[in-house]
Amino acid sequence: MDGCSGLNCSAPRRIAARLFSALKRRKVKGRVNVGQRKEDDDDVAPPNHVTRRPDSSSERSGREANYNVVIGCFLLRLVAVTEKELQKMAELRIQMAAVLENVKDELRNKDLFITAKEIESNNGIDGDLELEFDGDLISNKVIFDQPLKCEYVPKEEKYLEGMDRLEAELEAELERLQLHLDASKLSSTHPQQSNGNSSARSYSMSCGEVIDPTIYGEEEECAQLHCGVPPYELERRLHELLESRQEEQIRELEAALASAKQELVDKEREISWWKDTAQLMSIHVQQPSPFGSKLSSACKHEMARAEHNNVTLEMVRDSLIRQEDTIVYSLIERARFPLNPPTYDPSYASIPGFSGSLLELFVKQTEAVQAKAGRYDNPEEHPFFPDNLPPSLVPHYKYPEVLHRAAMSININKLIWDMYFNKLLPSFVSPGDDGNYALTAARDLECLQAISRRIHYGKLVAEVKFRDERKDYEPAIRAQDRFTLTNLLTFTNVEEAVKNRVAKKAMTFGQEVKLGDDGDKGKYKVDPAIVSGLYADWVIPLTKEVEIDYLLRRLD
Ligand SMILES: O=C(O)C(=O)C[C@]1(C(=O)O)C=C[C@@H](O)C=C1
Numbered sequence: 001m002d003g004c005s006g007l008n009c010s011a012p013r014r015i016a017a018r019l020f021s022a023l024k025r026r027k028v029k030g031r032v033n034v035g036q037r038k039e040d041d042d043d044v045a046p047p048n049h050v051t052r053r054p055d056s057s058s059e060r061s062g063r064e065a066n067y068n069v070v071i072g073c074f075l076l077r078l079v080a081v082t083e084k085e086l087q088k089m090a091e092l093r094i095q096m097a098a099v100l101e102n103v104k105d106e107l108r109n110k111d112l113f114i115t116a117k118e119i120e121s122n123n124g125i126d127g128d129l130e131l132e133f134d135g136d137l138i139s140n141k142v143i144f145d146q147p148l149k150c151e152y153v154p155k156e157e158k159y160l161e162g163m164d165r166l167e168a169e170l171e172a173e174l175e176r177l178q179l180h181l182d183a184s185k186l187s188s189t190h191p192q193q194s195n196g197n198s199s200a201r202s203y204s205m206s207c208g209e210v211i212d213p214t215i216y217g218e219e220e221e222c223a224q225l226h227c228g229v230p231p232y233e234l235e236r237r238l239h240e241l242l243e244s245r246q247e248e249q250i251r252e253l254e255a256a257l258a259s260a261k262q263e264l265v266d267k268e269r270e271i272s273w274w275k276d277t278a279q280l281m282s283i284h285v286q287q288p289s290p291f292g293s294k295l296s297s298a299c300k301h302e303m304a305r306a307e308h309n310n311v312t313l314e315m316v317r318d319s320l321i322r323q324e325d326t327i328v329y330s331l332i333e334r335a336r337f338p339l340n341p342p343t344y345d346p347s348y349a350s351i352p353g354f355s356g357s358l359l360e361l362f363v364k365q366t367e368a369v370q371a372k373a374g375r376y377d378n379p380e381e382h383p384f385f386p387d388n389l390p391p392s393l394v395p396h397y398k399y400p401e402v403l404h405r406a407a408m409s410i411n412i413n414k415l416i417w418d419m420y421f422n423k424l425l426p427s428f429v430s431p432g433d434d435g436n437y438a439l440t441a442a443r444d445l446e447c448l449q450a451i452s453r454r455i456h457y458g459k460l461v462a463e464v465k466f467r468d469e470r471k472d473y474e475p476a477i478r479a480q481d482r483f484t485l486t487n488l489l490t491f492t493n494v495e496e497a498v499k500n501r502v503a504k505k506a507m508t509f510g511q512e513v514k515l516g517d518d519g520d521k522g523k524y525k526v527d528p529a530i531v532s533g534l535y536a537d538w539v540i541p542l543t544k545e546v547e548i549d550y551l552l553r554r555l556d
Pocket residue numbers: 317320461489490491492494495498539540541543544
């Protein structure tokens with residue numbers, strides 16, 4: 001470029017130099033001629049006489065000289081203007097080179113931008129963009145460098161007048177550079193596609209990672225050059241396939257995980273149950289029986305067996321007899337108060353955070369406290385509201401495991417509750433209201449707990465009977481024959497004895513005791529017939545119901 005401008009600049013200068021030197025020579029010649037003419041005129045012609053040069057060749061040469069001066073001036077002016085223009089053109093070329101660099105950078109940036117856009121929309125290559133990539137510098141400038149174009153084009157148009165050759169050279173050079181740019185871009189694209197990038201992409205695909213968007217842009221060009229299904233399209237489909245498979249695998253794994261968790265919970269429950277059983281078994285071997293006072297065995301090893309084998313029906317019946325006292329006393333204590341209906345009326349008191357009667361509140365709260373105190377750790381005890389009971393806060397006492405584990409699932413307190421309040425209570429308390437609702441509730445709970453304990457003691461009665469008469473019970477149990485079981489466990493004479501005894505206890509415990517006066521004889525705090533009837537109608541039948549329920553599950 002410099003060489004070119006150098007050549008263009010040197011030619012006018014040489015012309016100007018020649019003109020100046022010619023003009024100089026002419027002036028010197030002219031001066032010599034004038035001097036000679038002066039000498040000649042002084043010598044020959046008068047003073048006012050105009051001398052005309054008869055020589056036509058000298059006139060012609062004078063006109064030529066003038067003409068040359070004019071031309072020279074014009075050329076000098078032209079040289080000066082041209083020099084300026086050339087300087088501006090040199091600056092313009094430098095600026096155009098900078099523009100070219102910008103265009104290159106913009107093209108690279110546009111590659112990235114288009115590729116990212118393509119991946120986002122998945123629409124392939126836009127034909128217009130392709131044209132823009134292959135377009136000439138002007139079109140690229142239109143796209144990427146609008147401010148530069150606005151600044152330079154008017155100047156270019158202004159200064160390119162009369163400079164067609166330079167413009168042609170400039171455009172040719174720019175085209176050459178553009179071609180070079182395209183060629184270098186293509187040559188740098190193909191090796192990447194065939195080598196490093198493909199392996200990098202396949203690795204990223206197999207790992208399920210996001211694909212580099214620039215790779216898609218390169219592949220689009222490659223696909224357009226070589227025709228066929230574009231590699232990026234294949235890669236995108238492969239990616240989708242892998243993604244769907246991975247999602248399916250995740251779903252399967254999640255389902256398997258949930259199932260495994262459930263199994264784990266079940267196993268933990270089972271392990272916990274076996275642990276408790278093992279603990280109870282080991283303690284049962286070491287601890288004395290609750291019937292220890294009646295067991296006679298010196299040998300520790302034989303104690304466990306003795307506990308089972310020596311728990312006799314007689315012992316169990318003794319316990320039932322003792323419990324009669326509690327039941328009769330609790331009924332007498334409840335009979336101190338009239339019915340006191342508000343105790344059972346849910347609308348009597350609006351208790352914050354509680355919905356129900358005062359009795360229900362009392363029973364639930366008492367059971368909660370007693371549960372914390374360990375009452376329901378004893379297998380003989382059964383809560384009336386077993387749901388949401390707090391755990392025991394006291395050290396666990398290892399009660400002997402005499403009963404079959406099926407015993408834990410038997411609780412007929414709902415039946416007992418209904419019987420007590422609907423049948424029994426109205427039959428032995430006086431109607432009325434003395435306002436002692438809290439005491440009334442407390443006495444009711446004592447009655448309920450005593451009766452419940454007695455009825456649920458049927459589990460132990462049945463266990464002892466089963467062991468004593470296993471051969472008889474097993475077939476009926478296997479047959480789940482309630483009728484046969486009822487016949488096997490019923491002792492009518494025992495039942496009669498129980499009814500008579502509780503009546504006598506009601507008479508004995510419920511009589512008015514006065515010193516030296518038998519005037520109130522025959523007046524009892526609780527009618528003995530009612531107590532006897534309670535046993536006949538409810539306690540004994542429900543005890544037998546528990547016995548049958550237990551026996552039906554005894555071989556589970
Ligand atoms: O002593 C028994 O054998 C029991 O089973 C207890 C009981 C009772 O509830 O008192 C129950 C059924 C029998 O018919 C006799 C008595």
